[in-house]
Amino acid sequence: MGQQHHHDHGHHHAHGQASRAFRWSIALNGGLTALQLVVGFGFGSLALIGDALHNLGDVVGLGLGWGADQLSRRPAGGRFTYGYGRSTQMASLLNGLLTFSAGVVVVVEAIQRLFNPVPLVVGPVAWAAAAGIVINLLSARLFGHDHHHDLNQRAAVLHLLTDAAVSVAVLLSALLVGFTGWLWLDAVTAIGVGAAVIWSASGLLREAVALNLDAAPRHVDLTQVEACLAALPGVLDVEELHVWGLSTSRTALTSHLLIDPAQLAGQRLEPNDLLALAHERLAAMGIRKCTLQLETGPQPSR
Numbered sequence: 315m316g317q318q319h320h321h322d323h324g325h326h327h328a329h330g331q332a333s334r335a336f337r338w339s340i341a342l343n344g345g346l347t348a349l350q351l352v353v354g355f356g357f358g359s360l361a362l363i364g365d366a367l368h369n370l371g372d373v374v375g376l377g378l379g380w381g382a383d384q385l386s387r388r389p390a391g392g393r394f395t396y397g398y399g400r401s402t403q404m405a406s407l408l409n410g411l412l413t414f415s416a417g418v419v420v421v422v423e424a425i426q427r428l429f430n431p432v433p434l435v436v437g438p439v440a441w442a443a444a445a446g447i448v449i450n451l452l453s454a455r456l457f458g459h460d461h462h463h464d465l466n467q468r469a470a471v472l473h474l475l476t477d478a479a480v481s482v483a484v485l486l487s488a489l490l491v492g493f494t495g496w497l498w499l500d501a502v503t504a505i506g507v508g509a510a511v512i513w514s515a516s517g518l519l520r521e522a523v524a525l526n527l528d529a530a531p532r533h534v535d536l537t538q539v540e541a542c543l544a545a546l547p548g549v550l551d552v553e554e555l556h557v558w559g560l561s562t563s564r565t566a567l568t569s570h571l572l573i574d575p576a577q578l579a580g581q582r583l584e585p586n587d588l589l590a591l592a593h594e595r596l597a598a599m600g601i602r603k604c605t606l607q608l609e610t611g612p613q614p615s616r
Contacts (some may be wrong), residue, residue, distance in 0.1 A: 323471050335456035336380035339470065343373045343477075346449045353442040357435035360427045361484045361504040362442055364420035367512050369446070370478060371416040372473045375409035379470050386561050399561025406469045413473060417511030423506035427491060434500055436492035446481030450474045467563075478513045480507045487589055491583035528558040533554045534601065542595050543571060546588060548578035553609075557601070566597060566603040573608050 351365035353359070382405035390397040430460050454474040457467055487503035490496070520534060534557055537571055543552045551572040560566050571592070578588060585608050 333380070333384070335453075335467075335586050336376055336470070338456055339453040339474065340373055340376045340380065342449045342453050343369050343376065343474075346446055347373055350442050350446060353438045357438045358432045359434055359439040359484070359488065359500055360432070360444075361487055361500045361507055362426055362439050364424065364504045364507045364511075365443065365477065365480050365484050367371075367420060368418045368473075368477055368507070369414070369450075370409075370411045371409075372470075372477060374412055375405075375473060378405040378408055378471055379467070381405070383466050393530075396560055399564055400526075402561045402563070403522060403559065406518065407522040407526060409469050409473070410515050410522050414512055414515035414519060417508045417515060420508035420511065424501045424508060427504065428501040429496060431497035431501065434488070434491050434497055436488050439488040440492075443481045443485035447452055448484065450478035450481065455544055472514055472518065476510060480510060483507060483510075524560045530557040531559050534565060539567070539596070539601070539609055541600065542599065543569060543592060546571070546592055546595075547581050547583055548573045548575070548588060554597070561605060564603060565601045566605075567601050568605040568607075570607045570609055573610060575610060 346364050347369040350362050350369060354363035354366055358613070362528040379402070380508070382401040385401045386397070386399045388398050451474075454471050454498040457471050483503055483506060486500050489501050525531065536555070536557060539557060540552050540555055543549060549571050553572060555567070557565065557567045571588075573588065578585065588608070589606055592606055593604055596602070
């Protein structure tokens with residue numbers, strides 16, 4: 315009972331940290347987006363406008379992620395017998411689509427700008443890019459170290475870190491334009507920015523689509539899970555093993571375990587003891603929603 319209380323406390327603490335991180339990241343990146351758009355359009359930097367569009371996608375994506383994070387906490391009820399955890403997977407998918415689209419827009423505009431350079435005022439662009447580096451790194455830091463276990467939060471952190479890298483590229487490009495006068499550098503940097511955005515979004519989209527199709531989460535090793543169940547006392551075989559995500563942070567499992575009652579009796583174990591042991595080992599692997607059915611296997615002939 316004490317272990318369950320500790321787990322629930324940690325779970326609520328993680329949710330609270332995630333909620334604060336989403337709130338502050340939305341506020342900081344909303345302000346940054348407005349600043350970069352004003353400076354980008356006012357002083358002629360398409361690379362900075364591209365960075366701002368990516369930030370705008372992040373603000374929308376963070377809003378979706380925050381809303382899904384809140385929705386996923388609602389208890390199951392009515393037709394939603396599994397709860398609303400899948401909303402975090404849908405948010406990750408929409409987030410990836412928005413980011414991918416923003417990257418395509420930036421690349422297309424940059425190719426056009428490459429053949430029609432626009433004068434660039436270096437100072438304001440460089441300062442806006444530097445602000446982007448600081449704000450994105452700070453926002454990513456707000457999510458802490460637990461974001462790796464939640465695709466929804468991992469998507470948010472990935473966007474923020476990508477934006478920080480993009481802002482570094484924009485800053486270097488602005489400084490080089492200031493030293494050399496080569497206006498085409500801004501367009502080339504914008505193409506690189508767009509390509510980086512498309513690349514990062516592609517990976518997120520692949521994982522989000524997989525999870526929405528009930529694929530096993532990437533952090534779950536199916537071979538290891540099956541071996542864990544097969545190694546339980548009295549288990550002869552593992553059948554109908556299914557693992558999928560209830561949300562971007564909760565994993566479910568169902569399986570049939572073929573058992574030998576004689577082996578269980580020999581080790582003085584009841585079927586309920588076997589189930590408890592299976593749940594304990596699966597929980598250690600991050601799988602806490604389990605439905606296991608015990609079936610008696612063929613008995614050896616005497």
